[in-house]
Amino acid sequence: MNSFLRIRKDHIGGTLLTLTGLVCVSSGLQYHTGSLSRMGPGFFPVALGALLAFVGALIAITASGQGASDDAAKEHGHRLPEWRGALCIVVSVIAFVLVGKFGGLIPATFAIVFIASLGDRTNTIKHAVLLSLAMCVVAAIVFSWALKLQLPLFAWGA
Incomplete structure (x- = not known):
């Protein structure tokens, strides 16, 4: 044992x-x-x-x-599991689906990266925003320009 x-x-x-x-x-x-x-x-x-x-x-x-x-x-005396990270990741995926459907690739990418990065307790809001903006640029280049993904970059009200 x-x-x-x-x-x-x-x-x-x-x-x-x-x-x-x-x-x-x-x-x-x-x-x-x-x-x-x-x-x-x-x-x-x-x-x-x-x-x-x-x-x-x-x-x-x-x-x-x-x-x-x-x-x-x-x-x-702490032995409790860390739920913040897991919860942020699950919520970020749900946000990506919803925002992607109604807002487009750029807002959905911002939402998933921003919410998921808040799961790290050492991350600040400023770092989360900067990381999200950088990933929006990467997503636009890779998925829209290079791969020609059919998801529009912005689709407000579509």
């Missing part, structure tokens, strides 16, 4: 990522994978699953036994 308590969340998370990646590889191999020049329907799931399994294995292998944040939390 004592050895089970030594297992940290990074070990568990890395193992779960590895298992998920291996399941994706196994499922993708049921389809024709093809080659790099003529990819089949199973190529993408196999490639992403293998990458996910590799990253998960790296996380599990390099996970330290006990981090400094765990020590500080024990000293102060």
